[in-house]
Amino acid sequence: xxxxxxxxxxxxxxxxxxxxxxxxxxxxxxxxxxxxxxxxxxxxxxxxxxxxxxxxxxxxxxxxxxxxxxxxxxxxxxxxxxxxxxxxxxxxxxxxxxxxxxxxxxxxxxxxxxxxxxxxxxxxxxxxxxxxxxxxxxxxxxxxxxxxx
Numbered sequence: 001x002x003x004x005x006x007x008x009x010x011x012x013x014x015x016x017x018x019x020x021x022x023x024x025x026x027x028x029x030x031x032x033x034x035x036x037x038x039x040x041x042x043x044x045x046x047x048x049x050x051x052x053x054x055x056x057x058x059x060x061x062x063x064x065x066x067x068x069x070x071x072x073x074x075x076x077x078x079x080x081x082x083x084x085x086x087x088x089x090x091x092x093x094x095x096x097x098x099x100x101x102x103x104x105x106x107x108x109x110x111x112x113x114x115x116x117x118x119x120x121x122x123x124x125x126x127x128x129x130x131x132x133x134x135x136x137x138x139x140x141x142x143x144x145x146x147x148x149x
Contacts, residue, residue, distance in 0.1 A: 043105050044080065052141050054134035055111055062127035063100065071122050071131060073115045078133065079108045113139045 047058045061069060063084055070081040086102045113135045121132040 042107075043101055044082075044107065046080075046107070046109060048109065048111075050112060052135070054113075054115070054132065057109070057129075057131040057133060059129040059131070060127065061124075061129055064127065066124045069124070069129060071120075071129075073117050073120055073133065076111045076114045077108055078111060078115070078131070079106065080129075081106045 045060050049056045057078060059080060061082065064082060068082050068084060072079045072081075081104070083104045084100075084102050111133065116134045116136045119134045123130045
């Protein structure tokens with residue numbers, strides 16, 4: 001016989017999945033840990049704003065030099081690539097704690113419009129990369145004049 005928690009509250013004779021509680025527990029646990037771990041697909045962190053003129057991407061890349069980063073745009077996809085080398089250790093040294101990302105990354109973001117590639121500007125200051133991504137002229141909203149005759 002099933003214990004009371006596995007029956008629906010609507011009817012004492014309707015069976016519920018015994019895994020429903022486990023699914024709810026997993027959802028609660030995922031919400032609790034949201035943002036604690038960052039996966040490789042989510043690195044580096046990017047904020048992206050857009051308006052009728054284009055978009056601005058702001059990327060956090062502490063510890064990188066401009067030469068360590070590659071930015072490319074093809075149609076409506078912004079791609080970021082980079083690499084940070086692990087520090088060299090002296091003999092006998094090992095990690096006590098390691099939280100900074102090291103190695104290669106590639107991150108591609110689909111934009112809601114096609115980008116005017118020749119007009120893209122990227123600036124790097126204090127570990128923050130800002131990328132201005134102008135929209136192609138044909139996709140910008142056009143103001144239409146209204147005539148009375």
